Amino acid sequence: AQCPCNNLPSSAGVQVLTDAIARAAAAGITVVASAGNDGDTVLRYPACLSTTISVGATFDKGYPYAPTVAGSFPTTGTFHQAGGASFADCNHTTPVVADQLVCFSNRSTCMDFAAPGYNITSVQLGNNTTNLNSYGTSQAAAHVTAALALLQQAAPQLTNAQMLQLLHATAVKVPLNQSVPTGSQVDRIDILHAINKATLADVKDWMIFN
Numbered sequence: 001a002q003c004p005c006n007n008l009p010s011s012a013g014v015q016v017l018t019d020a021i022a023r024a025a026a027a028g029i030t031v032v033a034s035a036g037n038d039g040d041t042v043l044r045y046p047a048c049l050s051t052t053i054s055v056g057a058t059f060d061k062g063y064p065y066a067p068t069v070a071g072s073f074p075t076t077g078t079f080h081q082a083g084g085a086s087f088a089d090c091n092h093t094t095p096v097v098a099d100q101l102v103c104f105s106n107r108s109t110c111m112d113f114a115a116p117g118y119n120i121t122s123v124q125l126g127n128n129t130t131n132l133n134s135y136g137t138s139q140a141a142a143h144v145t146a147a148l149a150l151l152q153q154a155a156p157q158l159t160n161a162q163m164l165q166l167l168h169a170t171a172v173k174v175p176l177n178q179s180v181p182t183g184s185q186v187d188r189i190d191i192l193h194a195i196n197k198a199t200l201a202d203v204k205d206w207m208i209f210n
Contacts, residue, residue, distance in 0.1 A: 002050035
């Protein structure tokens, strides 16, 4: 993203990380970062940097309320209460739909992508027998990272810039604000569409003219 970085952590390591990300980008490595879980209209560092790809979190299907772990319907719990201090003190007490941004997700017109980031089944650190159902823009960022890896495998002839262009071109446009569906939008990745497009025989010509 290329956004104002006005919420930099007060750490001596900020410049070290910024420089490392810049070196990675210069070496042709794509750095993906989560937008943050503050429910804010600015992106967390380092997602705000122009050298990173920023990702916000969406629902991948409808739910009657969220977070579901906060209690029985109608829930009075919030993501902050369920997930801890790193999450916004918000919830959804009315039904949500697929591709709606989760209330905790930071969002901005300079955000690069959105991806599923609620009720995501993953592995659990230190446990090889139990899955973990989690949420957050970190889960969404992992989807975009995996999408880029799959694209690289499916179409190794594409550059990093072309893969990102393809993800944008094949994405689903979703509103930053569900109550204003015709307002500002962000690209929710559609990896199947992207891979299908990437494996066409004329992919190079397509990339030139799109």
